[in-house]
Amino acid sequence: MREDYQALIDEVSQLLGTPATLEGRDFSLIAFGAHDSGDDDGQDAPALDAVRTRTILQRRSTPAVRAFFESWGIARATGPVRIPPDPAAGVVHGRICLPVRDRGVVHGYIWLLDDGALQLTDPRLAAAMTVADRTGAQLAAHARAEEHTGELLHAALAERGGAARDEALSGLRGALGDAATGPLALVAVLPWPRQEAGDGTQRGPAPAALPRLAAQCLRDGALAALVRLRAPHGLDAARSTADRLLRSAAGHTLRAGAAATAGLSAPRTGLADLPAAWQEARAAARAAAAESLPSAIAEWDTLGPYRLLTRIPHTGPVPDPAVRQLLRPANSELARTAEVFLDCAGQAGRTAAALGIHRQTLYYRLSRVERLTGLDLDEGEDRLLLHMALKAARL
Numbered sequence: 597m598r599e600d601y602q603a604l605i606d607e608v609s610q611l612l613g614t615p616a617t618l619e620g621r622d623f624s625l626i627a628f629g630a631h632d633s634g635d636d637d638g639q640d641a642p643a644l645d646a647v648r649t650r651t652i653l654q655r656r657s658t659p660a661v662r663a664f665f666e667s668w669g670i671a672r673a674t675g676p677v678r679i680p681p682d683p684a685a686g687v688v689h690g691r692i693c694l695p696v697r698d699r700g701v702v703h704g705y706i707w708l709l710d711d712g713a714l715q716l717t718d719p720r721l722a723a724a725m726t727v728a729d730r731t732g733a734q735l736a737a738h739a740r741a742e743e744h745t746g747e748l749l750h751a752a753l754a755e756r757g758g759a760a761r762d763e764a765l766s767g768l769r770g771a772l773g774d775a776a777t778g779p780l781a782l783v784a785v786l787p788w789p790r791q792e793a794g795d796g797t798q799r800g801p802a803p804a805a806l807p808r809l810a811a812q813c814l815r816d817g818a819l820a821a822l823v824r825l826r827a828p829h830g831l832d833a834a835r836s837t838a839d840r841l842l843r844s845a846a847g848h849t850l851r852a853g854a855a856a857t858a859g860l861s862a863p864r865t866g867l868a869d870l871p872a873a874w875q876e877a878r879a880a881a882r883a884a885a886a887e888s889l890p891s892a893i894a895e896w897d898t899l900g901p902y903r904l905l906t907r908i909p910h911t912g913p914v915p916d917p918a919v920r921q922l923l924r925p926a927n928s929e930l931a932r933t934a935e936v937f938l939d940c941a942g943q944a945g946r947t948a949a950a951l952g953i954h955r956q957t958l959y960y961r962l963s964r965v966e967r968l969t970g971l972d973l974d975e976g977e978d979r980l981l982l983h984m985a986l987k988a989a990r991l
């Protein structure tokens with residue numbers, strides 16, 4: 597599919613004699629033409645500016661760049677739009693934008709670096725717009741196919757079985773072909789941001805098209821992405837997809853205090869176990885948020901106690917009575933000390949080093965924890981209760 601778009605963008609580049617790029621309506625890069633340093637007459641082609649370089653290297657534009665270009669009305673335009681340079685925005689060279697539409701709906705943009713040689717009335721631009729229309733029809737057909745596959749995935753993730761889920765699984769197998777029998781993993785991005793569209797409906801930003809992404813849908817406030825793995829026990833493709841999806845969500849409004857995190861299920865062979873894989877991926881995303889992981893990505897197989905805690909039905913923030921006082925904001929330092937102490941298997945030296953405090957300070961804090969909770973940290977069951985209660989509070 598991507599090869600077809602590359603052929604179309606190469607056709608535009610040849611028509612106009614300048615390198616072109618094709619981006620989706622979410623400004624994710626789909627295809628780009630080769631950029632030569634010069635031509636046979638010795639004239640230099642426009643150099644890449646920071647915006648185009650970043651787009652090619654990172655496969656998408658930043659929210660600020662997107663806002664700059666959209667301010668020129670490209671989402672409403674039906675013909676070429678000339679955009680002058682703005683060095684303050686990183687746009688050193690001007691652009692000509694060809695909207696890529698189908699049945700009146702914009703599906704993407706073709707971008708040309710503008711050296712001023714082309715007039716908007718140039719017949720070659722009219723020919724390029726014909727290619728843009730063909731591109732729009734193909735993007736629309738691809739989007740319809742992806743939407744149908746996403747609907748099948750949504751139904752296949754249902755916990756309860758029955759004829760509807762069986763039918764969805766059968767349809768999903770047909771849509772994915774050979775990929776349906778190979779190694780797969782589910783990625784959950786939670787929460788997935790919602791935006792108000794022009795028609796007043798609420799929808800999230802379109803996830804970027806990714807090479808290993810087999811299907812995606814919105815479910816339970818999260819994005820579910822089914823990823824084809826390269827090997828039965830390797831999650832590299834899933835990690836890469838999760839990272840790209842998190843970057844796709846970045847810059848969009850989330851609920852107050854929230855930050856998107858991603859979770860990866862254990863690898864699966866085939867589609868039969870999708871509901872369980874979805875629960876694993878969502879649990880891992882919750883654990884990534886609870887632990888504030890630097891990468892914002894967690895894997896089910898490495899969750900430790902969260903593999904048990906995330907299976908407990910969530911009924912609200914009702915902590916165990918023993919830890920209610922400890923979990924008050926005024927005692928956050930003591931709660932953190934207790935958690936690190938238990939994470940370090942009760943080893944005082946490791947705990948003091950991890951917290952950067954003296955051992956006597958550690959012992960003093962632990963004694964205060966015991967007084968607040970009524971628990972004896974020399975007793976295994978009391979330690980277990982406190983440790984699990986502190987981890988559960990993070991969720």
